[in-house]
Structure formats: C-alpha cells, structure tokens
Amino acid sequence: MKNKGKGEKSERILDTAEELFALHGYDGVTMRQISTGADVDVALANYHFGKKLDLFYAVFNRRADLLGATRRELLLANQQKAGDKPQTLEQIIEAFLLPLKFAQETGDPGWKNYMALLAYVMTSPIWNKRMMTDNFDKRVGEFIEALKLALPKAKEEDIHWCYHYVSGALALTLAQTGRIDRLSGGKCLSSDFDAAYTRMIPFVAAGFREVCGK
Amino acid sequence: MKNKGKGEKSERILDTAEELFALHGYDGVTMRQISTGADVDVALANYHFGKKLDLFYAVFNRRADLLGATRRELLLANQQKAGDKPQTLEQIIEAFLLPLKFAQETGDPGWKNYMALLAYVMTSPIWNKRMMTDNFDKRVGEFIEALKLALPKAKEEDIHWCYHYVSGALALTLAQTGRIDRLSGGKCLSSDFDAAYTRMIPFVAAGFREVCGK
DNA sequence: GTCTATACCGTGATAGAC
C-alpha cells in the first residue's frame, strides 16, 4: 500500500512542493527542485505520488477537504443559531472567510503557502476548470443558496457577479503578492490577513446590498 | 536596427506568445509552441526579441502603455469637468475600469488575451514584483490620490485595502476562468465584460463608502 | 535587414535495476 502521507519524508515532499508550486506555478517547478528542497532522492516523490501532475493534485487536495469542512460547519452553525430567520449577510460572508483566517492563525507556514496555491488555481483559466470543480464548487453552491435567502429581492445573476467580486478580492489577498506593501509605502502588509479580512467583510456586504437590493 | 514590431511575422509572434502566456503562464509555454503557433521558424522569435524572458516583457509592455495612457486621460478629463470639486467615487472608479472595457470592445481578440495575461501577472507573487512596478504602480498612485480627495475622512490604510479588493475583483474578471459560467449554470458568462463592469462599479463604490466613511 | 535550417548542450520526467 502506498504511504498516504504518514511518512516523514512524504510530508516533506508535500510541504516543499506546496511552497514551490505556490510561488512558481506548476510548470515553474521541477521534480528535482522539489526533491532537493525536501532533501530526498529524486525518485521518491515519484514512488509515493506517481507523476508530477498527481503530486500536484495530492498537494492541492491535502488541505482542500479540511477547508471545505470548516466552511460547512460554520455555515450550518450559523443557520442553527438563526433558527427560522435567514442569516445576515455578514454572517454568511464570515463563514466563508473565517476558515482561511483560522488556518492562517494556526501558525503552520504550510497554510500560508497553500493559500497562495489556492490563489494560483483560482485565477488560472486552465487549473480553475480542472481543480475547482471537484473540490470547491459544491460548497460554494451552498453559500450562494444562503445568499439568495438573505437577499430575497436579488436577481440570480447579480448574486453570482457579486460572489465573483468577493472571490476575486479573496484570491488576490491569498496570493500575497506584496503589491499593497509597495503601493502603501509599507502602511499595509500582504501578510496581514487580519487587516484584510476585517475590512473585506463590511466592504463586500455593502457591495452586495447595493447591487442586490436590501 | 531591429524591427520593433512592424513586421507581420513579428506581430504574429507577439500575438501567439500573448495568447499562450495568458493561458499557460510563462513556464508553461515553450518557444517552439510559440513559433509553431505563429507559423514561423523557431529562431525568429529569438532574432526579433532576444531571450524568452525578453519576449515575455515585449508582450507585456506592448499594450501596457496604451492602457495607462487611456486611464490617465479619463482621470484628467474627469478632474477638469469637476473643476474645483472633488470627483465622485463612481467617476474615479469608472476612469479606472472603462479603459479595459473599451479595449475589449475594439473586437481585437489580442486584448482579451492581454487581459488574461495581466491577471496572471497581477496575481503571481513573482511576476507582480517584477512587472507591475514599472508599468502600473505610478498610474495607480494617481488613482489613490484621487480617492483620498473623494474620501477625505478615510484613513490611508483603509483606502489601500479597498483598492486592493477592487484590484482583486478586476483581476479575476480579466482572468476569464469560466468559473462563473459553471457556478451560475450559464446565467453569467466570464466573457461578458459589460455585465462585470456595470455591477462592479456600484459594488465597489458602496464598499469604499462603508469602509472609508462618506 | 529578414528569415530558415540545424546543431548544441543542458535539463527534465520517468522507468527499471538494485
């Protein structure tokens, strides 16, 4: 039976691959860079995970499930709290964003790399189609449904476009490009997820209300 | 003197490279794919543009100047129209977004590819640092200044973060990943820039007002 | 000056021996 990530070297391969893929993209990374970074033999990644492409999927899927589960839990918990009334917009958006903030706060640097990887996949025409479909789209569907309940007057297209803007704002945040650092002369930091999320929630909530009606 | 883009083959190389880089990223494209796509010899791209990296820069810079100039013109025209009063938020945001809409409406498919390329560069930690600094940051500085005038009560950090959200929403739109098509069951289309821009303006304007104060 | 044919050499992914 193939080791599914229990071995130490196996984990190191995933961690290194995650970091490098996040920074340089799939094609910008070689198996040799990964094995060198993980301090293992060139062939070991192959042995554990198969081809390069399968390693990429393994890296992406490792944390995807956990993220999806946390999002779902938060959304359901809020729904129970709200009882019969629809949730507020802010609650829904929080349930969507907070799991990423929590992950970041674990201190595991792997999560930071994973977020940049997620941004890469979200914004790539190629990878988005191949990878977001299986792992994320279903969960997003649940959010869209919650949004419809919270915004009963809204047209469906308007909700979808607004969700798209949230998704974009989130993706650029996850990408941690360092641009806001430059543009603000150091007053804001790409690494400051807390600053990003606290403003993002009111920002997008106001946007939703404006476009989708109160 | 080297041909700076006047020759027909030279243009074909740029167009093909633009399309492929936009879709697969820098490392995902080979010089041979580019020359095959442009139907020219492998060595010709080298002759006109030098190394692969220089070709990438040539592709990126070709339309960057035009885009920046149009943005500047619109911003200045609005400032003159407004006279002493500060511009409205909506005007500023429009001056920022409309040039991309216009470019799209020229019907030149190259612009569509360029937009996806721009999204790629904007969201990549590596390329953002290398390429957005020279070409775009100065112009963005002017927008941020205009925003400060329109939102006199705002803290500088708040403006920067809100600009960051706009930038993200825009990047994901430019990337044309096709995700909104899937999630909306075909009700919305990635290719429909008009739908994207008309909602984006009120969406982000409301967000700015919420976070940065009226 | 524009372009093609071709050759070079390094590097990459991966399979198979151990």
Add this chain to the structure above:
DNA sequence: GTCTATCACGGTATAGAC
C-alpha cells in the same frame, strides 16, 4: 526505498539563404 540510465525536449547560438 534508492540510484542510475534513458530519452525526449527546451532554450539558444550559428551559418548562411534570400
């Protein structure tokens, strides 16, 4: 699990045709 060989492919330089 590891080491090594294979073989294709990639970027780029050069020589010379038009």
